Amino acid sequence: MRATAAEVLGLDVSLLQSGMGGVAGTELACAVSNAGAAGCAGGYKLVDGALSAMLDRLTAGTDRPVGVNLIPEVVGPDELDRQVAQVLDETPQRVHLSFFGMPDDAVFDRVAAAGRQTVVQIGTVEDGLKAAARGAVVVVQGIEAGGHLLGTSRRDDLVGALRALLPDACLVASGGIGSPDEAARALAAGGDGVLLGTAFVVAHESRAHARFKSAVTGADESDTVITDVYEIGWPGRRHRVLATPVTADPEQPAKFIGKTVVEGKPYLVPRFSAAVPTEATSGRIEEMALYCGRSCGEISDEVSAADVVATFAPALTGAETIQSKERAESHVG
Structure with a gap:
């Protein structure tokens, strides 16, 4: 029988935090892991000294299972290989590697050879x-999700399709989960846990800009749109x-509208940049x-x-309840 996300990753709660580049720093990742779920720090394009500094903060901030999120299509195979090597060399076994999108087979082989868990x-x-x-623990992203979209299917449709084909795989549902009731629906569709992104954007430990957080808490689903305008730094998604x-007006000039700082280095932010506004960003946040x-x-x-984890934890015990029911039915059969 399949395992829950909590069982596979050594967690108290079958809840994963999205490794959102810029927003998901080590403060957020450690807070989530210390609360019993799976925190995840966004590695994005960090490499060498900048990545090492982040990994040091991550492993110092929690002794619980925690992840590092990497993005194969943004950095390319050579730089991804360097990032993977650093994570494996510089962190203990409790740190898993989380990939947004599919890495090459060689990456899977390397992570498996190191005895680490992979989340994709x-x-x-x-x-x-x-x-x-x-x-891998398979995070199944539906189009309800915020951020970059990897497909065109709704969450529960995709979870259900994969569950029918993969009865024993560990599937984690992602997209549009803002309440315990919605988490329960994702489990009922075939999930073994859930991944949350937007709910953690507004967490105190998130590095999201204050005006970004306020915009999220003041919005409803009709205020979101699917678009491809923010392509500088991440084209094709x-x-x-x-x-x-x-x-509303994607024909505007791609001039600089702000500036930010990443691991101590200053950067200009052009209009149409894929970079999120963080607490280190200034300019036209809106x-x-x-x-x-x-x-x-x-x-x-x-x-x-910790409050986010505590809010969802009761609903996510449903993952274990569903597993127990299936085991019992299998035994009777």
């Missing part, structure tokens, strides 16, 4: 089958964001990429990461 977020049945075949003056899922209608307050 996918948006299609084909990629779900491939990731499961390599022993549709993404769900809050509607902005930029999504025009930047405000990634937000359809779950925002259920999210009205800025709370601690």
Whole structure:
């Protein structure tokens, strides 16, 4: 019989936090892990000294299972290989590698050889089958999700399709989950846990800009749009964001509208940049990429990461309940 996300990753709660680049720093990841779920720090394009500094903070901040999120399509195979090598060399076994999109087979082999767990977020049945075949925890992303979209299917439809083909795989549902009731629906569709992104954007420990957090807590699902305008730094992907003056008028010039700091280095932010506004960002925040899922209608307050985990924990015991029921039915049969 299949295992829950909590059983596979050594957690108290079958809840994963999305490794959102810029927003999901080590403060958020450690707070989530210390609360009994799976925190995840966004590695994005960090490498060498900058990545090492982040990994040091991550492993110092929690002694619980925690992840590092990497994005194969953004950095390319050579830089991804360097990132993977650093994570494996510089962190203990309790740190798992989380990939947004499918890495190459060589990456799966390298992580498996190191005895680490792999988590892979996918948006299609084909990629779900491939990731499961390599022993990964498969995060099944529906188009209800905020941020970059990996497919065109709704969450429960994709979870159900993969569950029918993969009765024993560990599937984690993602997209549009803003309440315990919605988490329970995702489990009923075949999930073994859930991944939350938007709910953690507004956490106290999140690095999201204060105006970004306020925009999320004040929005409902009708305020989100799927668009491809925020492509500088991450071309070729549709993404769900809050509607902005930029999504309303994508013919504007791609001039600089702000500046930010990443691991101590300053950067200019052009209009149409895929970079999220963080607490280190200044300028026209309201025009930047405000990634937000359809779950925002259920999210009205800025709370601690531990409070988010505690709110969802009772519903997620349903993962274990469903597993127990299936085991009993299998034994009777």
